[in-house]
Amino acid sequence: MVPAYDDGMTSPHGSHLSQPRVSSRVAGQAVAAVAAAVLLAACGDGTGDTSSPMADHGMTSSSSTNTTDSTTTGTQGPSATAPSSPAPTSPTSTASAPGSKGTPAAGPHNAADVEFASGMVPHHQQAVGMAAMALRHGGTPDFVKLAKAVKAAQAPEIEQMSGWLVGWGEPVPGASSHTGHTGAGMMSQKDLDDLDAMMGSGFEGMWLTLMVKHHQGALDMARAEVAKGQNAEVRKLAQSIITSQTAEIATMRKMADARAS
Numbered sequence: 580m581v582p583a584y585d586d587g588m589t590s591p592h593g594s595h596l597s598q599p600r601v602s603s604r605v606a607g608q609a610v611a612a613v614a615a616a617v618l619l620a621a622c623g624d625g626t627g628d629t630s631s632p633m634a635d636h637g638m639t640s641s642s643s644t645n646t647t648d649s650t651t652t653g654t655q656g657p658s659a660t661a662p663s664s665p666a667p668t669s670p671t672s673t674a675s676a677p678g679s680k681g682t683p684a685a686g687p688h689n690a691a692d693v694e695f696a697s698g699m700v701p702h703h704q705q706a707v708g709m710a711a712m713a714l715r716h717g718g719t720p721d722f723v724k725l726a727k728a729v730k731a732a733q734a735p736e737i738e739q740m741s742g743w744l745v746g747w748g749e750p751v752p753g754a755s756s757h758t759g760h761t762g763a764g765m766m767s768q769k770d771l772d773d774l775d776a777m778m779g780s781g782f783e784g785m786w787l788t789l790m791v792k793h794h795q796g797a798l799d800m801a802r803a804e805v806a807k808g809q810n811a812e813v814r815k816l817a818q819s820i821i822t823s824q825t826a827e828i829a830t831m832r833k834m835a836d837a838r839a840s
Contacts, residue, residue, distance in 0.1 A: 764796020
């Protein structure tokens with residue numbers, strides 16, 4: 580008797596046929612494939628929905644994941660942008676430093692205070708201009724030192740007095756306000772042109788002579804403020820000018836004498 584094979588067939592010569600056995604695992608895969616096809620047809624039938632059946636059942640396909648990632652990391656479309664807040668304004672010296680531009684002197688003031696500040700601003704401006712000229716043309720150490728001191732003292736006072744005038748609602752005069760006038764020791768334009776044309780020791784001697792006259796005019800203005808002014812801060816500055824420029828007049832006279840001999 581010839582032994583039977585799994586497929587129930589024998590060879591004509593009684594030998595075994597070489598047909599492969601269908602395993603139970605292959606059969607199971609086939610059944611799963613058929614079930615998946617049926618499920619796919621049921622989910623898409625008549626609905627018009629083309630989404631993946633895995634997505635319908637709470638699963639995410641690899642293609643949808645890739646799409647999401649590329650959307651997140653790629654260039655996104657225009658979106659509403661919140662308006663940017665204006666940059667905070669930093670406080671300036673105008674608002675914080677006493678006597679700076681736009682800040683009135685504390686306390687009441689009168690017409691004499693206004694007259695003093697209005698006259699001393701252009702007076703100081705001319706002195707600062709002469710000091711700059713001295714730094715260009717001067718050569719001796721003591722002369723250069725004096726010119727620097729005049730500029731360093733009077734430039735901040737111009738800012739201070741200009742602030743008072745602005746704070747009081749008064750106009751701030753420019754350096755040209757006294758052009759052509761020689762009152763209060765002011766130089767005429769011709770005086771300045773002649774001075775600028777000088778060189779060497781001749782320049783220094785002429786500058787010293789003119790600046791003594793200029794300082795004397797400032798002393799007259801400051802004394803008037805001390806006598807008639809009302810504002811304590813303005814009167815304090817006037818007194819300071821009297822003290823400092825009286826000392827500078829004495830120094831400049833000695834320097835002028837040394838250059839004349």
